[in-house]
Amino acid sequence: MTQAAQTAIQKSDVIVGYRTYLDLIPELLAGKEVMSSEMMKEVDRCGKAIDLAAAGRTVSLVCGGDPGIYAMAGLVYEMVRAHGQAIAVEVVPGIAALNACAARLGAPLMHDFAAISLSDLLTPWPVIEKRLEAAAMADFVIVIYNPRSKKRVEQLTKAREIIMAERGGQTPVGIVTAATRENEKIELTTLEELLSCDVGMQSTVIIGNSQTYLWQDVMVTPRGYARKYEL
Amino acid sequence: MTQAAQTAIQKSDVIVGYRTYLDLIPELLAGKEVMSSEMMKEVDRCGKAIDLAAAGRTVSLVCGGDPGIYAMAGLVYEMVRAHGQAIAVEVVPGIAALNACAARLGAPLMHDFAAISLSDLLTPWPVIEKRLEAAAMADFVIVIYNPRSKKRVEQLTKAREIIMAERGGQTPVGIVTAATRENEKIELTTLEELLSCDVGMQSTVIIGNSQTYLWQDVMVTPRGYARKYEL
Numbered sequence: 241m242t243q244a245a246q247t248a249i250q251k252s253d254v255i256v257g258y259r260t261y262l263d264l265i266p267e268l269l270a271g272k273e274v275m276s277s278e279m280m281k282e283v284d285r286c287g288k289a290i291d292l293a294a295a296g297r298t299v300s301l302v303c304g305g306d307p308g309i310y311a312m313a314g315l316v317y318e319m320v321r322a323h324g325q326a327i328a329v330e331v332v333p334g335i336a337a338l339n340a341c342a343a344r345l346g347a348p349l350m351h352d353f354a355a356i357s358l359s360d361l362l363t364p365w366p367v368i369e370k371r372l373e374a375a376a377m378a379d380f381v382i383v384i385y386n387p388r389s390k391k392r393v394e395q396l397t398k399a400r401e402i403i404m405a406e407r408g409g410q411t412p413v414g415i416v417t418a419a420t421r422e423n424e425k426i427e428l429t430t431l432e433e434l435l436s437c438d439v440g441m442q443s444t445v446i447i448g449n450s451q452t453y454l455w456q457d458v459m460v461t462p463r464g465y466a467r468k469y470e471l
Numbered sequence: 472m473t474q475a476a477q478t479a480i481q482k483s484d485v486i487v488g489y490r491t492y493l494d495l496i497p498e499l500l501a502g503k504e505v506m507s508s509e510m511m512k513e514v515d516r517c518g519k520a521i522d523l524a525a526a527g528r529t530v531s532l533v534c535g536g537d538p539g540i541y542a543m544a545g546l547v548y549e550m551v552r553a554h555g556q557a558i559a560v561e562v563v564p565g566i567a568a569l570n571a572c573a574a575r576l577g578a579p580l581m582h583d584f585a586a587i588s589l590s591d592l593l594t595p596w597p598v599i600e601k602r603l604e605a606a607a608m609a610d611f612v613i614v615i616y617n618p619r620s621k622k623r624v625e626q627l628t629k630a631r632e633i634i635m636a637e638r639g640g641q642t643p644v645g646i647v648t649a650a651t652r653e654n655e656k657i658e659l660t661t662l663e664e665l666l667s668c669d670v671g672m673q674s675t676v677i678i679g680n681s682q683t684y685l686w687q688d689v690m691v692t693p694r695g696y697a698r699k700y701e702l
Contacts, residue, residue, distance in 0.1 A: 242473050242566065308573040310694075314581035317691045329689075333566050333574035335473065342539040343564035350545035351594070352602050354585040354611060362694050363582070371583050371609040378605035379598070380585060458560075460548045463541075463593050 241265070245332050249300045256289040257302030265302075286315050294325045306336035310357060310385055337419060338383045341444040344426050345414035346458025348446045353381035358388070358395040365395075372399050376406035381452065381461055384445040396445075400434050403447060407431060412448040414459045415439055428454055472496070476563050480531045487520040488533030496533075517546050525556045537567035541588060541616055568650060569614045572675040575657050576645035577689025579677045584612035589619070589626040596626075603630050607637035612683065612692055615676040627676075631665050634678060638662060643679040645690045646670055659685055 249255060249268045259276040262269060275288060289301040307313040313331045320327050342349040354375035360368060375382050382403065387396045403411075409432035417425040417440060429437050431447065439445060452461040480486060480499045490507040493500060506519060520532040538544040544562045551558050573580040585606035591599060606613050613634065618627045634642075640663035648656040648671060660668050662678065670676060683692040 306570050306574075308570060308578060309580050310582070313574070313578035314691055314694055317578050317686065317689060318693060321686055321691075331574040331578065333570040335564050335566070336570060339537050339539060339564040339567060339570065343537075343544070343562040347539060347544035347548050347562065349540050351541070352585070352587045352599075354583070354606070356583045367610070368583075371611060374605040374609035374611075375585070378602040380602060380605075455548065455552055458548060460545055460552075462549060463545055 242332070242334060245334060248330070248332050249302070251298060252300040253297045254289075254292050254299045255302060256285055256292070256299060258285070258304075261302050261304050282312065282315060283319070286312065286319050290316070290319055290323055290327060293327045294323065306334040306339070307331055308333055309336035309338065309355075311336075335420075337385065337416075337444045338446075340419040341383075341414070341416035341446060344416050344419055344424070345428070345446060346455075346460050348381055348412075348414060348448060348452060348459045348461050349383070350461045350463045351381060351449060351451070353383055355383040355385060356399075357385040358399055359386040359392070360395065368395075369398070369402060372402040373406075376403040379406075379449045381449045382447040384447065386441075387443055387445045388439050389441045396439060397435060400431060404431055407447075407450065411450075412452045412454045412459050414446045414448075415443055416446075417443040419444065428457065428459055473563070473565060476565060479561070479563050480533070482529060483531040484528045485520075485523050485530045486533060487516055487523070487530060489516070489535075492533050492535050513543065513546060514550070517543065517550050521547070521550055521554055521558060524558045525554065537565040537570070538562055539564055540567035540569065540586075542567075566651075568616065568647075568675045569677075571650040572614075572645070572647035572677060575647050575650055575655070576659070576677060577686075577691050579612055579643075579645060579679060579683060579690045579692050580614070581692045581694045582612060582680060582682070584614055586614040586616060587630075588616040589630055590617040590623070591626065599626075600629070600633060603633040604637075607634040610637075610680045612680045613678040615678065617672075618674055618676045619670045620672045627670060628666060631662060635662055638678075638681065642681075643683045643685045643690050645677045645679075646674055647677075648674040650675065659688065659690060 254273040255269055256275045259278045262276045289299045292299045303312045308331050316329055356371050411431045413429050413431055413434050415427040415437055427437050485504040486500055487506045490509045493507045520530045523530045534543045539562050587602050642662045644660050644662055644665050646658040646668055658668050
């Protein structure tokens with residue numbers, strides 16, 4: 241958590257968020273009006289925050305990671321726009337899954353990369369396939385969000401197949417599950433072995449480009465310094 | 472800056488970094504051995520940090536943004552590997568330019584995106600062109616790092632041309648210069664108008680996908696919630 245995020249919460253009258261996240265910051269909630277929820281959906285939570293802000297309160301809507309990367313910021317703007325009333329919104333950036341997972345794996349994101357979500361709930365699968373093909377073909381490091389859930393198990397198999405058409409089976413792959421949480425798990429593998437690894441709802445998968453290598457317990461994508469500086 | 476980064480610095484004996492960044496955290500440097508530099512290059516700073524760590528000191532190597540996104544983490548691993556001695560390395564993630572710039576622009580990174588550096592110092596230009604083409608074709612939001620420097624002015628012109636071949640001139644574009652610094656500047660424009668804007672070494676440029684829209688003073692890429700939830 242950044243200092244800026246702490247300050248934003250401290251300056252707020254009301255804190256709205258998913259209980260799992262709010263439970264991590266009890267000291268920041270003291271003396272605040274708190275609207276937490278276990279089951280309330282994103283849209284409901286967001287609507288509640290907007291109603292409170294429209295009534296003149298200063299509200300922090302708390303989420304995990306970075307609200308600006310595949311997260312709540314967009315929904316907030318879409319709902320404020322639909323609401324019609326002028327409401328000032330500030331997005332406070334945070335450590336997204338891609339930042340946290342890259343750090344845990346070593347240095348896989350030293351060069352151009354593409355972030356792709358495999359969830360086809362809100363995106364047609366052919367669009368996702370096209371992106372996987374493009375990213376694989378142009379040798380991007382690929383960060384896969386939402387690789388698998390209980391109901392969606394085939395998408396990762398298909399994604400791997402698409403990437404394997406362009407990249408060797410020995411391409412390094414890093415899997416980080418529940419990054420920075422108590423149950424964090426880090427696994428380094430290869431495209432060849434990916435499907436035998438434990439990948440779930442809390443996992444992010446990073447697939448190396450043609451230059452990425454595994455060294456000891458880390459995954460590194462060089463930027464070319466070695467060639468330039470002759471280490 | 473995150474709490475984790477503060478803690479890492481507090482636990483270190485020696486702090487190595489570029490003076491501009493160290494000047495931002497005087498209170499964390501009190502009582503520490505500090506090796507700052509204005510002109511010492513990345514490789515020298517990194518080598519100094521590694522030598523100190525090899526001698527048994529606990530060293531923080533401080534950089535701006537996120538060391539794991541186009542930054543120092545990879546160089547550290549490459550140099551530790553070349554050094555040969557066993558040295559424990561931990562990467563502490565931070566707010567990368569893409570996180571900070573996205574937050575300042577609204578919510579442009581709500582869907583799949585590609586990060587591409589236009590610097591051809593360490594990467595052949597044809598590789599960069601291929602990535603621009605792939606990202607444009609597959610409708611990724613595109614985050615452009617190192618769009619322009621005093622010596623490199625043509626790359627952004629070419630990049631815009633490549634993207635315009637796939638995407639309309641009215642596609643929203645956000646430019647953030649010196650994000651979160653005193654001289655921060657935010658500009659919202661379109662692909663059509665991009666070249667008439669002020670883009671420099673401290674700028675990051677985010678180009679929307681086919682769904683991205685400008686609304687009031689922000690740039691939003693919807694995830695499709697509106698269709699699903701009927702806002």
